[in-house]
Amino acid sequence: MKERLALLDEDASVFYNFEDVLLNASTNQDYSLIFSDNNYSIQIRTYEIQKIFQNKKYFERASDYYKKLVTAPRCSTGSKRLDNLLRGGIETSAITEFYGEYSSGKSQICMTLSVMCQRKKEEGGLEGGVIYIDTEGTFRPDRVSEIASFRGLDPRTVLDGIFYTRIADVESLEGAIESSLKLVEDQKIKLVVIDSLIAPFRAEFLGRESLQERQQRLNRVLYKLKTISEAYDLAVVVTNQVSSNPNPFVGERLRATGGNVMAHATTHRIFLYRQGQKRFAKIVDSPSMPQSETEFSVGPSGVE
Numbered sequence: 439m440k441e442r443l444a445l446l447d448e449d450a451s452v453f454y455n456f457e458d459v460l461l462n463a464s465t466n467q468d469y470s471l472i473f474s475d476n477n478y479s480i481q482i483r484t485y486e487i488q489k490i491f492q493n494k495k496y497f498e499r500a501s502d503y504y505k506k507l508v509t510a511p512r513c514s515t516g517s518k519r520l521d522n523l524l525r526g527g528i529e530t531s532a533i534t535e536f537y538g539e540y541s542s543g544k545s546q547i548c549m550t551l552s553v554m555c556q557r558k559k560e561e562g563g564l565e566g567g568v569i570y571i572d573t574e575g576t577f578r579p580d581r582v583s584e585i586a587s588f589r590g591l592d593p594r595t596v597l598d599g600i601f602y603t604r605i606a607d608v609e610s611l612e613g614a615i616e617s618s619l620k621l622v623e624d625q626k627i628k629l630v631v632i633d634s635l636i637a638p639f640r641a642e643f644l645g646r647e648s649l650q651e652r653q654q655r656l657n658r659v660l661y662k663l664k665t666i667s668e669a670y671d672l673a674v675v676v677t678n679q680v681s682s683n684p685n686p687f688v689g690e691r692l693r694a695t696g697g698n699v700m701a702h703a704t705t706h707r708i709f710l711y712r713q714g715q716k717r718f719a720k721i722v723d724s725p726s727m728p729q730s731e732t733e734f735s736v737g738p739s740g741v742e
């Protein structure tokens with residue numbers, strides 16, 4: 439058996455290195471084996487990657503899983519207060535969602551994370567590259583350069599480590615996520631940012647009659663992102679918009695868009711809001727962190 443096994447999705451764009459994948463996959467009739475260029479490959483659907491991971495070992499002790507979780511690297515947000523709120527920073531193998539009104543700091547957090555992710559582990563980074571999917575045209579390389587300079591990093595090197603794409607519609611977003619898989623492995627990507635995830639869906643699917651398709655496609659995108667984050671131990675950060683709560687007597691005045699699909703698929707949800715000149719971040723939903731909040735600010739070095 440060759441040491442490099444390729445897992446191909448329909449577009450032949452997924453690659454993975456597990457030697458024993460072949461063993462696991464060949465016992466599963468869902469997969470077909472092909473032989474090409476002296477390499478064994480397994481034809482497989484992208485969304486089945488997770489199944490392979492689960493097949494590798496059905497059960498593990500919760501203590502082992504706990505050890506994995508607490509030792510899993512986290513990416514500093516650049517703000518001590520935000521890091522404390524998030525128990526050390528943005529979790530890898532998970533989707534973290536920031537939602538809030540315009541100017542609440544969503545894009546500033548994304549751009550600061552794109553710098554922080556590239557820092558050394560002892561400095562709060564993940565020592566990895568960044569994929570930045572921009573659906574609103576608000577990514578600013580000059581702002582990223584400023585953040586990098588203020589944090590003592592070479593702006594050029596930092597920009598080199600960010601793989602940027604501007605996306606206008608849902609189909610392109612789906613395509614970008616699909617083709618990011620190869621980049622993830624080749625460029626040691628440790629952070630995938632989508633700012634904003636919901637924007638193309640809201641722009642494209644208008645009205646109630648298209649809601650079902652919108653939610654199905656959003657769900658598929660989120661599932662794929664979750665799979666990638668777990669398969670490659672990377673952090674996925676998405677931003678989301680807000681809409682007014684139709685029933686102001688129950689719950690918050692503003693709520694995240696994307697409905698139940700978004701709420702269920704993201705691991706940690708953080709609401710950003712402003713009160714006068716002050717900015718706040720509030721954990722709204724998380725499997726491991728209590729509802730709590732902190733103040734933060736935005737300055738020349740990004741979020742502080």
Ligand SMILES: Nc1ncnc2c1ncn2[C@@H]1O[C@H](COP(=O)(O)OP(=O)(O)OP(=O)(O)O)[C@@H](O)[C@H]1O
Pocket residue numbers: 538539540541542543544545546547574576581584736737738
């Ligand atoms: N160089 C900078 N120094 C200090 N503050 C800045 C700097 N650049 C932007 N800001 C502040 O960041 C805020 C904008 O935040 P951001 O773009 O992250 O909002 P957002 O939540 O992404 O909004 P939207 O929903 O419109 O995309 C503004 O209040 C702006 O003053």
Ligand SMILES: [Mg+2]
Pocket residue numbers: 544545546574576633
């Ligand atoms: Mg923004």
